Amino acid sequence: MSGSAAAPASLPRPKGHDWTVLAARLKGGSRAVVVLGCAVFIASLIGLASRHAFSVSFWPANAVLVGLALRDRRLFCVSGWSAAFFAFIAGDLLFGNGLSLAMSFAACNVVGTAVAVSLLRLLDRRDLTLRRVHSVLRIVSRLLPASLVAGLCGAALVHFQFHGSALQAMMTWPASELVNYLIVLPAILTLPVPWERRDTPFARRGSQDWKPGLFLAVSCAAMVVFDGPGSIVFPLPALLLCALTYSIPSTTLMTMVLGTWCMTMIGLGYMDIGQDMSIPRMVVSIRVAVAFLVLVPLTISSAMEVRDSLLTQLRKAADHDGLTGLLNRRAFEQRMGDRLGSGGSQVVLWLDIDHFKAINDRYGHLAGDAVLKSFADTARQCCRATDLVGRMGGEEFALVVEVSSLAGAKAVAERLRDAFARRSVMWNDEPVHATVSIGAAHVDRGVSDLPELISQLDGALYRAKRKGRDRVEWLAESDAFDCLHAFG
Structure with a gap:
C-alpha cells in the first residue's frame, strides 16, 4: 500500500505507544x-x-x-x-x-x-x-x-x-x-542464548x-x-x-x-x-x-x-497434588523433615479450611475444589519459592517458611490468615468466602521427633477451631521444646 492511501476504518493507525512498539520491532x-x-x-x-x-x-x-x-x-x-x-x-x-x-x-x-x-x-x-x-x-x-x-x-x-x-x-x-x-x-x-527464554531447561x-x-x-x-x-x-x-x-x-x-x-x-x-x-x-x-x-x-x-x-x-506427578499443584503429604513430610532437621529459624503452620463441608453441601464439590485452589494460590503468594507448601489431604494444608525471629513467624501466620479471609471465589455469580484455622510453631533448632511435632501442631489446629476459627493457635513453648534438640 502506498503512503498516500487511507487506512481502512477497521484498522486504525497506531498511536502513541503503538508507534513506539512498532518502531522498536x-x-x-x-x-x-x-x-x-x-x-x-x-x-x-x-x-x-x-x-x-x-x-x-x-x-x-x-x-x-x-x-x-x-x-x-x-x-x-x-x-x-x-x-x-x-x-x-x-x-x-x-x-x-x-x-x-x-x-x-x-x-x-x-x-x-x-x-x-x-x-x-x-x-x-x-x-x-x-x-x-x-x-x-x-x-x-x-x-x-x-x-x-x-x-x-x-x-x-x-x-x-x-x-x-x-x-x-x-x-x-x-x-x-x-x-x-x-x-x-x-x-x-x-x-542457548541470553536473550531467549526456554520453556524447558536443558x-x-x-x-x-x-x-x-x-x-x-x-x-x-x-x-x-x-x-x-x-x-x-x-x-x-x-x-x-x-x-x-x-x-x-x-x-x-x-x-x-x-x-x-x-x-x-x-x-x-x-x-x-x-x-x-x-x-x-x-x-x-x-x-x-x-x-x-x-x-x-x-x-x-x-x-x-x-x-x-x-x-x-x-x-x-508423584510429589504433587493433582488439584492444587502443591506438594502432597508424602513429599511434604519428607522435605519438611530434611528442612527442620538442619536447624534454622522457621515457622511451621498446620492449616484447615473452616466449614469446608458446609461449602461443599451448599455450592457443590466443584465450588469446594475452587476454594481449595484459591487457598493454594494465596499460600504461594504469601511465600517464597524456597518455602514448603503442601496439601495434607482434604481441606488440610501445611507450610514451612523460613523466618528471622518469632515476631517474623507470627507476621507470616497472620498475613496468610488475613489474606485468605479477604479473598473470595465467584461461583454462579455468588461470592464464596472461607477462612482458615492455623496451628503454628516457631522452630529455631533441629527437630528430633517429627511425628510428635505434627501431632502437637494438629492439636493446636483443633484448639483454634474450638476457639472460634479464623485464628492462629501457637504451640506452647514447653510442648515445642519436647520435639526439638539443638545440634552440635
Whole structure:
C-alpha cells in the first residue's frame, strides 16, 4: 500500500505507544538482518578458505543461515534473504571470484537454504531443539530434499559455468550439503542464548562430569595418530558416552567440533584414511561417514532428553497434588523433615479450611475444589519459592517458611490468615468466602521427633477451631521444646 492511501476504518493507525512498539520491532528486525548478514559472510569466508586449502571442503554458511532463520522467524523475509545473498557474493568477491560466478553460487545457496527453512518450519519446535524421540530423523527427512534441490542447482551451475559433469555434481553436492547441515545446524538450533527464554531447561545428571569429554579428546588425537580406513570411528564410543552424559546443547557442540575436526584433518592430509580424495565417490563416502558419525550421538542425546523429561514429569506427578499443584503429604513430610532437621529459624503452620463441608453441601464439590485452589494460590503468594507448601489431604494444608525471629513467624501466620479471609471465589455469580484455622510453631533448632511435632501442631489446629476459627493457635513453648534438640 502506498503512503498516500487511507487506512481502512477497521484498522486504525497506531498511536502513541503503538508507534513506539512498532518502531522498536522494526529496529530489532533490522539488527537481526545485519547480524544474519555478518554471520553468513564470516561462515562463507571459512568455507571458501577450506575450499582453497582442502581436498574435502567444509561449508558451514548454509547451515548458519538456516539455523538463524529458524531461530528468529523475522529473518524469513525478503530483507533477510537479500542480506544472505549479498553476504555470499561479498565472500566470493573477496576470494577473487568474478561477479557473475559469485552471483551464481549465491543463488544456489539461497535456493537450497530457502527450501530447507521452508521444510523445517513445518516441524514442531520441540523437533528443532531435539526434544522428541525421532527429532533427528524428522530433521534429516527435511534436509534430504533440500540437499537434493541444492544439488540440482549446483549441477546446473557446474554444467553452464564450468562445462563440467552435472552427474558428478549431483553425486557430490547433496552429500556435502547434508553433512554440513548435520555438523553445524543442531548446535545453532539448540545452543542457548541470553536473550531467549526456554520453556524447558536443558539439564542432565552428570553434566559436570569431565571424563567423557576427556575421553572424546583422547579419541580424536588417536584418530590422527593411528590413522587408517577405520580411524574415523575411533571417537564414536566417546561420543556415545557424551550423549548419555551431557545435555543436548553440549552434545551438539561436541559433534560440531568433532565433525569440523574430521573434515579439516582429512582435508589437510593430516589423517590418511587410505582413500584417494581426488576421486569424487571417495569424497562422497567420507562425507557420508562423517554425517553418520554425528547422527548417532545426536539421536541418542535426543532420546535421553525425552527420557529425562518424562522422569521429571513422573517425579512431579508423584510429589504433587493433582488439584492444587502443591506438594502432597508424602513429599511434604519428607522435605519438611530434611528442612527442620538442619536447624534454622522457621515457622511451621498446620492449616484447615473452616466449614469446608458446609461449602461443599451448599455450592457443590466443584465450588469446594475452587476454594481449595484459591487457598493454594494465596499460600504461594504469601511465600517464597524456597518455602514448603503442601496439601495434607482434604481441606488440610501445611507450610514451612523460613523466618528471622518469632515476631517474623507470627507476621507470616497472620498475613496468610488475613489474606485468605479477604479473598473470595465467584461461583454462579455468588461470592464464596472461607477462612482458615492455623496451628503454628516457631522452630529455631533441629527437630528430633517429627511425628510428635505434627501431632502437637494438629492439636493446636483443633484448639483454634474450638476457639472460634479464623485464628492462629501457637504451640506452647514447653510442648515445642519436647520435639526439638539443638545440634552440635
